[in-house]
Amino acid sequence: MVRYAAQITTSQMSRASRLTFQEVEMRMFVAGATGTLGRPVVRALVSRGHDVIGLTRTQEGARRIKDMGARAVVGNALDAERLKALVVEARPDVVVHLLTALPPGGVTRKSQLRQTNELRTAGTANLIAASLAGGAHRIVAESFVGVYSGGSFSRPVSEDAPLPPPPEGPFRDTVLALRSLEDQLRAATASSGIETVALRIGFLYGSDVPSTRLMIDQARAGRLFLPAGLSGIAPFVHNDDAAAAIVAAIERPNVS
Template sequence: MRVFVAGGTGALGRRLVPQFVARGHQVTATTTSAAKLGLLEQLGARGVVMDGLDGMAVGEAVAAARPDAIVHEMTAISGKADMRHPDRTFATTNRLRIEGTDHLLAAAEAAGVPHVVVQSFAQSYGPGTGLLTEEDPLDPGTGAMARRVSAGVLHIQDVVAKAGGTVLRYGGFYGPGASDDVVEFVRKRKFPLVGDGTGWNSWVHLDDAASATVLVVEKQARGVFNIVDDEPAQVRDWLPYLAACAGAKPPMRVPRWLARLLAGEFAVTLMTEGRGFSNARARRELGWEPRYPSWRQGFKEELA
């Protein structure tokens, strides 16, 4: 197949492009920097400089590539995370998830591309118990900041399904290039356990996220898929374990009221609310078998 990967030099794109190439697909991958074209060539792709927020540039790049499928992996999260103002950290990424998604869908329609796959995120703060399946919509909860941070994934949830595309709700990425900042914060004891640490997270290693994405494209699977490992975990379980794997001291404990003063509303929400996600559909319909079915094994092998 001819595959167009928008965002080929990001943390996931660097793992995804080689997997497509290894399975015999012809890959065109984009970057925003001409300096990274050499990297894409090394990964086995034809590199193209493209601004995902420029609708004309997106349309021209897709038309030239004539792909059988488009995979949207464009993000723009760089620098240190600002927990008091996470909406600023995610501002450009949200634009790529809103405007960039719209541009890619329009380009696909114009060029007759039959399949568009779009990156989303497995995080939901609405009420309820049990694991979330693909039938459950993402819910950012009632917090104003969480809703601003989630604007992009909420847009994807709406427009991609209507266009007949595929939404991949990836768990929290870990692995080289994806979790370095978190590990650094933990080692410096700047990542405390807030309250009882009752918020749930679903994780996935970068290579496992990439392998699931390749299967989605090859099988032309449609709809929504939760791309997460087998073991959703509360912060009070995974954070001390990560610290131990990284050779750090156990995280400090901070009450909710103090964390709200120091880091803001979203940090407290992130650490104390949310639900885990089920990967049953991805395993069943894609035949996906993650290399790391549990973050426990993955953290131990990858983050030490």
């Protein structure tokens, strides 16, 4: 988890103080509410008594959000004006950035990451602008361990370690998009004082995760990709555990 938090100003204290007590309801705007990570996050927030507004691009997505006990709004994060209007109307305490556009069957080629890359670059910019206009005091975003791509590490790496040069090859754009997401959050904190938190989450797994089903199918077929051959290590985290980390970053004051 990487935090770009700033000192909370006096004008923010009345709203930010509500984070001190988990049992006090907050209003959340969740972008990416119907995604692999968005669904368990929305369910967890609703179960904890928060007022949750989920962003989706389709009416079917809106129905799914409502079925989870949240409110739904329809819009595209790449439509800056529409997104800003939705967030301003919602007036959330916290905006949650879980935007992806990954295929239901899991990623099998570079082109399937193009829209997610755009959501992490242009979509992040739009969401930050909307959050500031809507008066949110914190943005919590899903980043990914892929930000470390391009380096060769012989020991555990801390969050303070400098990132290696981005790799060449088919996934360079994806790594750059992830780093853009984090850089934009850092810049937002520096320029406006809004609290921003990016969680560098590992590879998700679980019964409801498309990439898990894909890996099982590949393993059965003898085609499972292993990072760095047999010597590679890939960090995995269960979908529900990743959701719990997101919720903790939302609720706790002074996240670090």
